[in-house]
Amino acid sequence: MIAAVEKGEIGRRFDTVLIANRGEIALRVQRACRELGLRTVMVCSDADRDAPYRATADAFVCIGPAAPGQSYLNQAAVLLAARSAGAGAIHPGYGFLSENAGFAEAAEAAGLVFVGPPASAIRTMGDKIAAKRAMIETGVPCVPGPDEALPDDIASITAIADGIGYPVIIKAAGGGGGRGMRVVHDASALKDAVSVTREEARRAFGTPELYMEKFLQHPRHVEIQVLCDDHGNAVWLGHRDCSMQRRHQKVVEEAPAPGIPAEIAAAVGKRCADACQQIGYRGVGTFEFLFENGEFYFIEMNTRLQVEHPVTEMTSGIDIVCEQLRVAQGLPLTLAQADVRAHGHAFECRINAEDPFTFAASPGRITAAEFPSGPGIRVDTHVTTGYKVSPHYDSLIAKLIVHAPTRDQAIRRMRLALADTRIEGISTNLALHRALFEDPAFCAGETDIHHLEKWLDERK
């Protein structure tokens, strides 16, 4: 008993979780809570009053108007809802408040368990220079370049660029969402690139701090999923390839990342798990890397559940959200590294309410929604026929996930799943996915992060 108190287990126990999110992830987290016998409190904005997951929640609290700043991002409103509904914990999902260290602290100060890592870890990883420094210290391979902010004088900046070798990329320490970055191909463009990016960073992220690293020209985006508890256990659950991106937004993800030698993956996976132990990480997290010429280069860590977590759930057989909730309760992981196995291959298609080729958002009422089913098919969605897609939020309306013994079989299964999906009344990017799963280069695997945009350009 005393040992349990010392480990913080008892203080972290809870039986009711407030889910501070909306859409498919709110439903995904709700399902995990119900499976674990936890009560759920869902919050909603005025625009989400009719959310289908309302019926299966134990409590449903409206916290404000449709604009996210006044509802899902309104910390005081979320905390008040948690207290008034008797919640013991807050699950932030992804986006919104999920990587806000101040909110994690405010929740804990209000006596609530924040289902995520300690605020200090969120803060370190939110500052890309601090994150890079932490990774270098723990032996995680990084993109070549100093783990320090750029100085002001152009002579020193030029010397750093010469040391790295062109092309280089200037990045904002506080950047996110693919913004605050600029590629520089030669010395003549350096001065302007630094001053424009610095100004952008000052305005967009509230800090003018910049850093510089080597610009890799044809990398893939490969990431490692980790899971850690409060008892010093950390495991990595395999890797995912998320190279199919448009404007740095992921469109299709797969697990495992094809063509990566097992020894190379195991070495970097172990480094990630060790780094988590060294920095006192807790919960789920993702180490994002660029992968080029057989080498991994860390770019950032996401300190939350990710949209693409289901592909790893399919290949590992591990329910990542249930494990995340158990860890938040102070319980030890139910598995050790030796228990983690990867079976077969999984893909996820993000189905967005948008034009498939112009990408213009397409909110409105869904007049018919039919999703596929059958062996190896999973659909994570909150939408049904009659659902109204709001213009206020992310356009993701469903995730179509397939799992099969091999990558080729998974591709065939995804083609059939896409053919059996019907969404009417609004535009969706289903046609893009159907075309992509016929693209010989994508189907062959190992395409780089520029492939999707090049492929789109060629179709114009």
Ligand code: ADP
């Ligand atoms: P954000 O937090 O804004 O998503 P990241 O650091 O994760 O920023 O980088 C986003 C994307 O920018 C990467 O997925 C990659 O496409 C590109 N990128 C970032 N750093 C580099 C680099 N050193 N070389 C090449 N591309 C890069």
